[in-house]
Amino acid sequence: MIYFIGAGPGAPDLITVRGAELLSRADMVIYAGSLVNPALLERCKAGARILNSASMTLEEVVEAMAACDRDAVCVRLHTGDPCLYGAIREQMDRLDALGLSYEVVPGVSAFCGAAAALPAEYTLPDVSQTVIISRMAGRTPVPERESIRSLAAHGATMVLFLSSGMIPELCGELIAGGYAGDTPAAVVYKATWPDEEVVRGTLLTLPSLASHIGRTALVLVGGFLGGEYARSKLYDPAFSHAFRQAKEEEP
Numbered sequence: 001m002i003y004f005i006g007a008g009p010g011a012p013d014l015i016t017v018r019g020a021e022l023l024s025r026a027d028m029v030i031y032a033g034s035l036v037n038p039a040l041l042e043r044c045k046a047g048a049r050i051l052n053s054a055s056m057t058l059e060e061v062v063e064a065m066a067a068c069d070r071d072a073v074c075v076r077l078h079t080g081d082p083c084l085y086g087a088i089r090e091q092m093d094r095l096d097a098l099g100l101s102y103e104v105v106p107g108v109s110a111f112c113g114a115a116a117a118l119p120a121e122y123t124l125p126d127v128s129q130t131v132i133i134s135r136m137a138g139r140t141p142v143p144e145r146e147s148i149r150s151l152a153a154h155g156a157t158m159v160l161f162l163s164s165g166m167i168p169e170l171c172g173e174l175i176a177g178g179y180a181g182d183t184p185a186a187v188v189y190k191a192t193w194p195d196e197e198v199v200r201g202t203l204l205t206l207p208s209l210a211s212h213i214g215r216t217a218l219v220l221v222g223g224f225l226g227g228e229y230a231r232s233k234l235y236d237p238a239f240s241h242a243f244r245q246a247k248e249e250e251p
């Protein structure tokens with residue numbers, strides 16, 4: 001069996017219990033070496049074959065998976081959760097074509113790790129109830145209808161992956177799209193790693209404040225980073241829902 005496993009954002013104890021258990025039983029592990037914390041490989045049993053996919057092509061990865069015995073446990077370890085910028089669809093389609101079975105084990109995405117680092121809530125009443133996850137176009141193009149400029153028009157919470165090398169351009173696009181220059185913005189570098197770093201500013205100040213930040217970082221934008229919001233209905237004493245009756249109003 002082949003398992004695509006989310007390794008989590010960095011801290012080795014942020015893999016799921018299911019992921020850790022499969023990793024400890026794996027006969028072969030192919031890990032995304034550019035981002036997965038190698039400390040996770042300490043969970044592997046002695047004799048497990050360990051490959052770093054950073055230097056492999058899709059064909060080589062699939063070939064290695066296909067070479068595994070049918071009764072062996074093969075783990076494909078992706079950073080964060082495999083469903084975001086993980087390039088797993090192309091692997092799954094090739095495995096389907098070869099008649100090989102696989103399962104996906106979710107993980108903690110970097111955008112969750114970054115929220116924990118801040119700490120912050122992306123969805124605040126009266127601020128934003130929507131999280132837009134996107135990226136600047138790089139060597140991988142982004143469809144024009146999803147340009148940062150057009151997404152910015154929503155004024156929603158935005159989480160930008162794969163874009164920390166282009167912060168000046170990114171902030172320029174966000175402002176061109178409608179965010180005010182004083183909209184709060186932050187960069188979270190290596191969320192949950194020992195060298196995690198948080199830089200806070202606004203769309204106007206972030207480019208200079210975060211100029212030293214490397215590639216493993218997220219850019220976060222929106223009013224959720226500010227001080228204003230409304231309290232939730234869910235925990236409002238005057239609000240009833242399926243699990244709680246509203247308390248009587250004070251006389």
Ligand code: SAH
Binds near residue numbers: 084193
């Ligand atoms: N599947 C992954 C994302 C892979 S794309 C996930 O769910 O998190 C790689 C990008 O993710 C990096 O360029 C960076 O933008 C972001 N990233 C990954 N780990 C991160 C971390 N610990 N802190 C901040 N950003 C991270």
